[in-house]
Amino acid sequence: MNLLKALFFLIPLLLLFGCYDRIELEQQSYVMAIGIDTTDQENQYLFTFEIANPEVGSATAQGGEGEPPAEIVSVIGTDILTATYTANSVVAKKITLDHTKIIVASEEIARSDKFLSVIQSASRSPQIRRAVELVVSKEPAEDFIRNNEPTMEKRPHKFYNFMLSRAAQTGIIPQATLHRFFQITEGDADVFLAVYATTEQSKEKERGYEDNYIAGEIPQIGGSPTQFMGSAVFKEGKMIDILNGEETRFAHILDKTHDMDTFLATIPDPLQPEYRVSYNYAQKNKPQINIDYQKGKTAKIKVDVEYQVEIIGIQSLINYSQIQKYRKILKENITNRLEEKAKQLVKKSQEQYSTDPFYWSLYVRKHFKDVPSYEEADWNKNIYPNAEVEITFKLDKLEFGKMFDDSNVSEVRD
Amino acid sequence: MARFIAEREKHNQQEQTVHTSLQPNLEEIKKLFSYGVNKDFSIRTFNLFSNQKKACLCYYSSIVNGKTINEHIMEPLLQNKGESISNIVSIENIEKVNSFSDIIENINSGKAILFIDQSETAYAMDVADFQHRYISKSENESVIKGPQDAFTESLNSNISLIRKQLHNHQLINEGIQLGERSKNEVNILYIKDIVNDDILNQVKNKLNQIKVDNVRNIEILEQYIEDRPYSIIPSVLYTEKPDKATSYLEDGFIVLLMETSSACLIVPVTFWSFFHSPEDRYLRFFYGNFSRSIRLICFLLTTLISATYVAVSNFHSEMIPPDLLLAITASRERVPFPLIVEVLMMEVAFELIREAGVRIPNPLGPTIGIVGALILGQAAVEANIISPIIVIVAAVSGLSSFAIADINMNFTVRLMRFIFILSAGMFGMLSLTGAFILFFMYAASLKSYGVPFFSPMSPHFLSSKDTVFRKSVKKELFRPDYLKPKDLQKKQKKG
Structure with a gap:
């Protein structure tokens, strides 16, 4: 009898609630990139959705040839989610944002006050992952998404995935997840670095070195027109500046919360400055950051970076590896240059931004007993801009690759 | 009502004892076994050489060994002298029977019955020779490393397969008769100085409680002795491998065998008995x-x-x-x-x-x-x-x-x-x-x-910890304590 009663309640329960939010995979459209642009209307934005075409690039699909790898739809709306429903007037399936890889904001909207209010809705919806990366494009985001035509990685999510992870490993762009954006913006102390990218070539920089560019400046022949280089600086949810690739790398070096792989770079040859020496910079340990803070006094920030260098190429063919004197000069030169560059960036941030792109406010918080006292001391107006920053680079290991000697030019050309 | 009376009459007949003279006995037997209609039921009448009395031998020709009857029963009876029948006949197993119910049971299980004129006892002589498949490779539970033989449809061969691996005088093979119309024997195997008597009695009680016409084989018996017939999870282990059965016997489990099945039942079970394969221990x-x-x-x-x-x-x-x-x-x-x-x-x-x-x-x-x-x-x-x-x-x-x-x-x-x-x-x-x-x-x-189904893991019991993974053979010190065996320790520690 009890069983009968239970069934009496259970069966309607299953019939009424069963399959409540069940949806088949093919009934959904998967957005891989979202673009945000301004429009003529106030508080109305242009949202661009890049929807992956499942049939392109999958071996199982019969047909689908000649279709583009992605469908790009732009609609006007107030926030991302409502715009997806508007976009359904064009797109046949339910638009799902679960698999979005990047949110592209045009530089125009990023620099406006409205940016925070429009991106806010992304944090509210569970559909958009916190790991979505924030990209700022020089041109309107719609153009960026439409122009972005990778030649090899046809599937859009593949391209964004590989591009962002590899470029972040080499340090030329930051890891700029939405989570970090909200974390830093709401922390209201440091600046947030977003990825800077463009598909439009600007005037090429005349004298640039490997990382001394921002996106659009890199001389390039062939390949896809999209360039990811440098970072957009967001202070209090608003873009204020652009860092080039080199500065972004230093922001990585000095920031404990970033993971960076090794990178290759060059310095002018210390003995023959017209040539350059290329080296592989590796950092096995995170930097040591100590902030000495006492109320009413100037804060002292001491940063120790331990790094390793492997020399890749010496254009001048000077025998740095065997002659101890030269080796010492090279060591000092690299260290000095790194320190100098780092100091430049710190100085720029202190003077221009009055706060830091290194998330250093984390290490000063322990000096305060509660949040109000920390807020009162004011990291970005008071502590950091006036702080004495001491950065030391320590060369842990210098290697010269698998071959010590370069070819002897005079012997080769006799 | 008529049916009930008829059944009672039948019942009385079976309780009947053997008559003194041969003729009424013969008639009774002929009636009981439908002699003449039942083609393989044989009756052989002759005179004993020793005292020249009339005698008669009854058996099912299909389930006895004709050669044995000739060599060890007929020839001695016709040629040899002797005081009593047991001194004349050279058969291994001879038993005196007095009631017809015993006679029926004996004939059915492949024995020959000897009636002698002017005698109130009949003799049941074991000449059974049921046909069965020879011992072959295990097909449903194959292993690469390990013994390949499997049980076959013969109780004696099956017990021999187990005794071959377990040379232990404490290994007991107890028989229980099952079935009302067809009496089949279930053999309970256990090691006397290990098995838990409570579990053994539970098994015996369960077997004794089965009141049906016929339990043909192990597979049907399984459904009579299981705890929950409607459960999706089995509660009796069924295996055709004698080495698996032996390893369970050694741990204090109880094995059930029947003449007619090429497999055995093992009780009680845990999840692990279904999960393990004997090969796990051979590797x-x-x-x-x-x-x-x-x-x-x-x-x-x-x-x-x-x-x-x-x-x-x-x-x-x-x-x-x-x-x-x-x-x-x-x-x-x-x-x-x-x-x-x-x-x-x-x-x-x-x-x-x-x-x-x-x-x-x-x-x-x-x-x-x-x-x-x-x-x-x-x-x-x-x-x-x-x-x-x-x-x-x-x-x-x-x-x-x-x-x-x-x-x-x-x-x-x-x-x-x-x-x-x-x-x-x-x-x-x-x-x-x-x-x-x-x-x-x-x-x-x-x-x-x-x-409990997941013991010895949960609830925890002392055991050799042979659950998801097993320990090395040298480190298996205990029998599973969830069975409460009489001897818990497998090996005596050195020193």
């Missing part, structure tokens, strides 16, 4: 445990992979990596059915092939392979009936199910698979987890002869 420590870990994965895969696929793709598409997601989406775009229907179709198709494969006559065997490949393979995909990924899911789930060698547990897992798929189709991972937890709770609540 070296790492190899055996490796195969155990594979089997555990198979266990989970076969129960859950289809259900998880349904849950994830219907409710949690954000969990699928984008490449796979797009691949599944692309392959499903032209499939007309919902995903859960696709999965159920493939699972049913697999079960279909499996069932047909067992029933199909041997000469037609290869057909199954061809047809099976069509249903489960490329043809079905190309016809847009299913998507290719389902083929992989169904194949993995089907293949893994073969790793569970025990046929009972195999059915459990295969049936649960469908329940899990349906529950996953209801609320996704939420209801799948719920269903799995309920199933797990139910399994943990089971007991077989008072032994």
